[in-house]
Amino acid sequence: MNNLKNKVVIMTVFLILVVLFGCKSNDETTNQDINNGSDTKNVDTSTSSSDDENRSDSGGDLNIALSAQPAHLDTQLTTNQVIREVSRNIYETLVALDEEYHVQPMLAESIDQSDDYEKYTFYLRKGVKFHNGDEMTAEDVVASMNRWKSLYPNAQAMLGDSEFEKVDDYTVEINLSQSYSDFLVSIAGAKQIPVIMPADIAETSGKDILEEYIGTGPFKFLEWKQDQYLQLTKYEEYESVDFESSGMAGKKEALVENVYYHFVTDSSTRLAGIQTGEYHIAEKLSYDDYDMVESDQNLNPLVDHYASATLVFNKKEGIFTDVNMRKAVNAALDIEQILMGAFSNDIFYDMTSSYIYEKQIDWFSEEGKEFYNQTDPKLVQDYLEEADYNGEPIKIVTTRDYEYMYNISVVLQQQLEEAGMTVDLQVFDWASLDAVQEEPEKWDIANINFTPVTSPIDLLYFSTTWRGWNDDEEILDLLDQIAKSSSKEEKKGLWDKTQARSWDYLPIIKLGDFNDFIASSSSVEGLSLFQGLILWNTKVIE
CATH class of the missing domain: 3.10.105.10 (Dipeptide-binding Protein; Domain 3)
Structure with missing residues (x-):
């Protein structure tokens, strides 16, 4: 019985998105191949220019009323939605899902997969810097991905004894024990997110909850006042990919200086706050208040599956x-x-x-x-x-x-x-x-x-x-x-x-x-939803 269960756990993770996405059997995976044969645009995943002419004007603060305070921001450790929603602004992954649930490259510039789908090689984007100023290299990716495997039961089942290994400073590979054509989809869609962090943090933390939150995302962690708010601030050195933003993938640009997540457990207080302008976005509003929000010309009701x-x-x-x-x-x-x-x-x-x-x-x-x-x-x-x-x-x-x-x-x-x-x-x-x-x-x-x-x-x-x-x-x-x-x-x-x-x-x-049911102020532009708020490319017009 135990052998059967173990085998099933391995196999259940080993075929995510089998029907929705098919994989091509090319040795070298192009961007379209990464999308598993779906009809998608060809995109340039190289690092975008950081010249001023390619930067949009940004400034101001974005204030969000959350209904719950996260216990921590370690997305490798939990499937908790509020933790994932806040952390997605700080951290990034090798590959990500767009709004059509297609796989797109993110911190990986390109990926090779063998004909038998047992070997995957990730070629990393160069020049990507962590919030501490250090450049992301293969050592960081290997330490992060292997920590994720140690924490996520589905990853353990999926990978078995296989581990991520460094080939050179910008190349990482993994050799699976058996064929798995949807391996990239598994990484992109994992509920415990395989975020990339500095190697020393991943290795020091091990299976303990992270004490430092340092990623490569468009916002960096700044301050957490328990039971009050959590503050993120724009990461000035962020280097984005340069293709259309969609879901968790594509171009990301911090258009506000600071994001404040306020912990407001009472829904009527969240509603009152967005009505008075204290908050720009209020999550998890009472469904009874929909008509009131809809009739308010200063608010936008957002109903999302x-x-x-x-x-x-x-x-x-x-x-x-x-x-x-x-x-x-x-x-x-x-x-x-x-x-x-x-x-x-x-x-x-x-x-x-x-x-x-x-x-x-x-x-x-x-x-x-x-x-x-x-x-x-x-x-x-x-x-x-x-x-x-x-x-x-x-x-x-x-x-x-x-x-x-x-x-x-x-x-x-x-x-x-x-x-x-x-x-x-x-x-x-x-x-x-x-x-x-x-x-x-x-x-x-x-x-x-x-x-x-x-x-x-x-x-x-x-x-x-x-x-x-x-x-x-x-x-x-x-x-x-x-x-x-x-x-x-x-x-x-x-x-x-x-x-x-x-x-x-x-x-x-x-x-x-x-x-x-979410409400946003009419002063908020560019806000999108994908299993939660997408705050990059979002600005406040006062």
Whole structure:
């Protein structure tokens, strides 16, 4: 069983984006090859000129109201969204995803891949400097990437004993133990981001949380006043690539002098702040306030597809190791009531049983939908009897830092109590909640949101080592078959079976997909969204 699980973990990471992106089998990878055969523009990835004539005027401050304070800024260590969103301005990666989820070069100027997709060689851009003034070289990349591997379970599974190695000062290579045509996509789309930092910091920190935040990005870390704000400042020596900005890829230019992330846990305070001009951007606003923001000529409401709302069961220990208890919860839910309670208006959510978004036609599936939104009291009682449930408290962990998460948990508590279950609702700040979910003895159900993936085999809740701890052999075997298959049609058929099995086994309950509600001042120009705010190329016109 353990061998099977290990094998599946390896394979599940080893075929990210198999359907959405195909790889060419050329030895030498051009920019278009890096995009895995997609129709993209040819771009010049060499370092852009730093002459004044190529610089845009910049200045002023950009003030952002965040609903939660990050615990740290070590993106190699966590999948936490707020940490990733702040850190993306400080750090960069070898390759990055554009808004179409195509791979583009970033700190790597070009990449060679062998015909068998086992050897990858990264040719680094020259002249790229860290925020401490030192030039980025192969030593920094090797230390950073190998630290990332040591911290990220998916990377460990993907790479096995393989490690990144220095060829010369501007060349890094890795030799994989088996063929993996989507290796570049795995790096670009990793949820624990393989950011590049100075070698001495990567090596000294090891598996501990970073104490210094030094990257190559357009903004550098300046100050953090706990429970007040975090300040980034423009990096004057930043050297950008010179092709169109898209998603996390392309040209980046700091057009403001400073970025202040203010930690404002109350949504009404965030709203009041952007209305008075204290903040230029306010995240995670109350969905009830949408009409008010829309009618304000000084504000721009931004509704962006964000994530899937999901209930994750702790299957490692406790009451939900019994599948009948998981089925009892699923049968009790009125999902429309839960989503309406969280998001107030159906423009902010979609009720769907599919684990993959509908626009991803190669993977979208409705298998198992008969188990979605059952709302069947008799079925609940049948499952509770099968489980010999005797009123043991169900620990639901949540946070008020994200209002919709708290609201989901409150309605969930009400529905389960009405169905005859005892609920212990425990509320934490965001950083504490993230830590609690790593300790199986402390929770039974967690409301966790999942941002988009481009292949279902990259869904974290199928991992045997990630919180929730999936242990279903049938699901693991099906994922293994998907990873081994080379046929698009066969993969889709296997995924249909996997989702159907998952809705019966219930490692999670998919509630629906939802949008984020952000407001920006009309004085903000150039702001874009890609799994969070993109602050480079953004300016404030006062």
